[in-house]
Amino acid sequence: MITYSFLQHYWCFLVSLLGALLVFLLFVQGANSMVRSLGYTEEGRRLIINSTGRKWEFTFTTLVTFGGAFFASFPLFYSTSFGGAYWLWMIILFTFVLQAVSYEFQNKLGNFLGPKTFQMCLVINGLVGPLLLGGAVATFFEGSNFIIAKENLIDAESFTPIISRWANASHGLDALLNPWVLVFGLAVMFLARVLGILYIMNNIDDEDIRSRASVRLIGAAIPFLLLFVTYLVHLLLKDGYAYDDNGIISIEPYKYLTNFIDMWYLTILLLIGVVLVLYAIGKTIVSKTYIKGIWPAGLGVVLVVLPLLLMSAWNNTAYYPSTADLQSSLTIVNSCSSEFTLRTMFYVSLIIPFVLAYIVYAWHAIDKKKLDKQDVTDEHAY
Numbered sequence: 352m353i354t355y356s357f358l359q360h361y362w363c364f365l366v367s368l369l370g371a372l373l374v375f376l377l378f379v380q381g382a383n384s385m386v387r388s389l390g391y392t393e394e395g396r397r398l399i400i401n402s403t404g405r406k407w408e409f410t411f412t413t414l415v416t417f418g419g420a421f422f423a424s425f426p427l428f429y430s431t432s433f434g435g436a437y438w439l440w441m442i443i444l445f446t447f448v449l450q451a452v453s454y455e456f457q458n459k460l461g462n463f464l465g466p467k468t469f470q471m472c473l474v475i476n477g478l479v480g481p482l483l484l485g486g487a488v489a490t491f492f493e494g495s496n497f498i499i500a501k502e503n504l505i506d507a508e509s510f511t512p513i514i515s516r517w518a519n520a521s522h523g524l525d526a527l528l529n530p531w532v533l534v535f536g537l538a539v540m541f542l543a544r545v546l547g548i549l550y551i552m553n554n555i556d557d558e559d560i561r562s563r564a565s566v567r568l569i570g571a572a573i574p575f576l577l578l579f580v581t582y583l584v585h586l587l588l589k590d591g592y593a594y595d596d597n598g599i600i601s602i603e604p605y606k607y608l609t610n611f612i613d614m615w616y617l618t619i620l621l622l623i624g625v626v627l628v629l630y631a632i633g634k635t636i637v638s639k640t641y642i643k644g645i646w647p648a649g650l651g652v653v654l655v656v657l658p659l660l661l662m663s664a665w666n667n668t669a670y671y672p673s674t675a676d677l678q679s680s681l682t683i684v685n686s687c688s689s690e691f692t693l694r695t696m697f698y699v700s701l702i703i704p705f706v707l708a709y710i711v712y713a714w715h716a717i718d719k720k721k722l723d724k725q726d727v728t729d730e731h732a733y
Contacts, residue, residue: 358693359683360665362424365700367660369417370488371653374539376410377481378645379403381547381571383450384477384540386470389551389563396470402554403547404454405717409710411447423696427499427686428671431515435497436487436523443483450476477547478540485539489532491663492586492607494672496525499679518675535582541575546652549635549645556721561642565635572632587611592669592680600669600680610662617658617665624658627651 382389382403390396422429433440449472457469496518519525526532548564548571555561591606603609611618631648634641664670664683671681687693 353694353697355690355693358690358697359687361697362420362687362693363664363670363683364661365703366417366420366424367657367664368653369413369420370660371656373410373413373417373484374542374656375546375649375652376406376413377484377539377543378546378550378649379407379410380450380477380480381543381545382477382551383473383547384544385547385567386473386477388567389548389560391559391563393466395557395560398555398557398560399551400454400457400470400473402551406550407450407454409714411451414447424688424693425681425683425686426688427515428681431497431499431681431686432487432490432495432523432671435515435517436490436495436526438521439483439487439523439526443480443487446476446480446483450480477543481540481543482536484536486526486532486536488539488660489529489535489582490526491660491670492589492591492672493526493529493532494592494674494680495523496521496675497673497679498676499673499681515679531582531585534578534585538575538578538582541571541578542652544571545575545632546645546648549631549648552635552642553645554718554721565639568632568636572636592672592677593667594669594680594682594684595667598682598685600672600677600682602677606668607662610666610668613666614658614662617661620654621658624651624654624656627654 382399386396386399390399418429418433421433453469453472453476457466497515498518499515517523527536545568548568552561552564587608588605589607590602590604591610592600593603593606594600627647628651631644631646631651635644662668667682669680669682671686673679673681688696
């Protein structure tokens with residue numbers, strides 16, 4: 352029998368899976384952030400832009416779907432985070448819109464700003480987008496400054512029944528003052544660069560670009576690994592936010608370490624993911640002919656991010672802690688949609704495998720041939 356609790360955990364899993372796929376797809380931003388260092392010539396830069404230009408819509412669509420899934424399954428989080436921390440999310444959205452505009456207009460006739468201006472916009476998106484997205488994810492562990500007041504819904508004197516509000520005027524930007532949020536954000540940014548390099552090496556048939564990418568892989572991998580390990584150790588040693596059967600939230604020492612032990616199956620997935628990422632990086636650096644590192648690395652990233660997100664929500668853990676009011680912290684129980692809504696969406700979600708199969712087919716069709724210099728002369732090229 353499908354219970355309400357099962358549906359809450361099920362939708363938490365699906366949203367987390369979307370988040371994990373989004374982190375993998377940030378290879379588009381990672382490659383764009385190095386468009387001028389990997390492509391020394393105008394032809395080389397156009398090769399990189401046309402390579403990522405074939406995939407940027409996958410990333411943007413996944414970002415929108417991630418937000419939409421949160422809205423449908425956990426609407427209180429959507430209204431609290433997307434509505435309260437709107438400066439943070441607006442900057443993220445702006446950089447992605449800037450990316451779309453840059454692809455479409457950089458080589459159009461009448462572009463008085465010049466291609467270099469739009470290429471720099473792609474670099475900005477490649478740096479700021481992953482940094483802020485990583486920072487937003489870090490708030491699942493570090494907390495945010497908001498207050499929930501559900502009693503406003505039944506307050507007859509309230510003309511604007513706002514049930515969640517930010518506790519200060521920064522509206523999300525205060526999260527960047529937390530050094531651990533920045534550590535995780537920087538880790539995601541460097542991870543995006545690692546994935547971008549691996550993708551470019553696999554997707555572009557150009558030895559000059561591949562040789563430079565191989566060198567820069569070391570410069571991106573080392574800071575990523577240092578930042579990720581540092582944050583993981585911090586996470587295992589920090590206090591977490593737990594809730595009991597009555598929904599009372601409390602601070603529990605070593606909560607996330609407890610989650611790693613209790614949910615050992617997720618820990619195993621995370622370790623497998625780490626091994627796959629290290630394998631992809633190591634073999635690409637050692638072997639001059641190995642160019643398929645994006646695939647084990649991509650699978651590894653999904654297997655790392657998915658357990659991390661589930662660790663923040665399952666096992667009676669508050670996935671969006673409030674640093675302003677402990678009892679305002681959000682859990683999958685107090686922030687989810689009604690049972691009817693979750694059950695209806697459960698049946699709709701059964702078509703997801705077919706959607707994924709189409710995406711795999713489309714990806715394969717797009718990448719049937721490696722990109723080379725002749726492709727940038729096409730009239731449809733970016």
